[in-house]
Amino acid sequence: MKVVRIATRQSPLALWQARHVAALLTARHPGLEVSLVEMTTEGDRFLSAPLSAVGGKGLFVKEIEQALLDGRADIAVHSLKDMTSVLPEGLMLAAVPTREDPRDAFCGLAGLTLDTLPKGARVGTSSLRRSCILRSARPDLEIVSLRGNVQTRLARTKELGLAGAVLAYAGLKRLGLEGVITQVIPTDFSLPAVGQGVLAIQCRTADADVRGLLAPLEDATTRVAVTAERALLAKLEGGCTVPLAGHATVDGGTVHLRGLVGRPDGTRVVRGEVRGPVEKARELGESLADDLLGRGAADILRDFARRAEARES
The missing domain is CATH 3.40.190.10 (Periplasmic binding protein-like II)
Known part of the structure; x- marks a missing residue:
């Protein structure tokens, strides 16, 4: 060829x-x-x-x-x-x-970080996942929807006078825009989307x-991680309509997978994690999905389904 x-x-x-x-x-x-x-x-x-x-x-x-x-x-x-x-x-x-850095990044105006955001600050994001996580930690924040490519979202952040915006670190890095980042957000705070990076x-x-x-x-290590993450996603039947996160790391022969399902307003967030051998990556994703569903994610997903049906009727 x-x-x-x-x-x-x-x-x-x-x-x-x-x-x-x-x-x-x-x-x-x-x-x-x-x-x-x-x-x-x-x-x-x-x-x-x-x-x-x-x-x-x-x-x-x-x-x-x-x-x-x-x-x-x-x-x-x-x-x-x-x-x-x-x-x-x-x-x-x-x-x-090989996976790029999967973390989220905060691009704050005037050097602001998530830790220094004033009460009631307006923050932009295109992601229900990020909105859920931010609102869960800071209910006082006003979340503003931002769509478009990376450059468009950064420009809109300034045009709308927002305190900052949350984007994927990988995209900013690939475009040479690390200079606009004021904080790379730890995964313990903002669990990445399935497949991010x-x-x-x-x-x-x-x-x-x-x-x-x-x-x-x-890249074999990346394949193991995304196999676990996408098995979680498939079992939860999630997409951009539900705040959902899933991130796996591989250390030697062990996979560590963390997951999250929540409401967009952050009033309810179900988190979980699982560890196991790399050979069981798919099963680990399905197992974590079952765990999250049993601890409240099923209720959140049913609520989303009812709302979707109501909008269509």
Whole structure:
């Protein structure tokens, strides 16, 4: 195979990610040509409402996945946290390179950090998960919904006169924007989203040539971690419509997985954790999901389902 076409969104971060994967491929396969197939997704077009109100995280990947299924592209590069727990038939998560730092970051104006935010401060985020965690710790904060690419959210933070905004550290780092960060938030406070900091390289299941090209990009430790996290996500059936977090670390042969499900207003948050062997990563995710469901997450999810039905009726 001499030419590989990569489907990608057109945001600066998505293009950085696609070009990064292209560089990894050409470094491992001299003579290989890589081209980008740039696309705009529903998630990029509908910026006037929170993701939870317009269909959730799948809005960023559906059209790109369709390009793979239609044969317009050979691989797709996503942020793994944008991907749904179940992939379309005929597609697979072929490789996950080494994970970038998964933590959230606070970009405060005038040097503010979460610890120095004044009472009643207005903070921007595009994430129900971050909103839930912030409100749980600081009920006095006013959370302002921010949508758009990283640069747009940073600009809107200033335009709206917010005290700051919470974004993924990985995205800021990849774009060379570490200078706007006033605090990298510990995972003990803000548990990351499932797959945060991980690039997902997707291809057609039946495309053996492409799978062979992607195999050297796989990082085994990252795969174990995201297997546990995505098993948790699948069992909870969560997306951008429910505040949900899941983060796994791997130390030797042991996986440590932490999870969270909460209400957007932070009035109820169910947390849990589990440890076990790397060979049981998927089972650990499912086990933690069962634990969270039994301790109150099921009630939170049922409440969300009832509200969704009420909105649609």
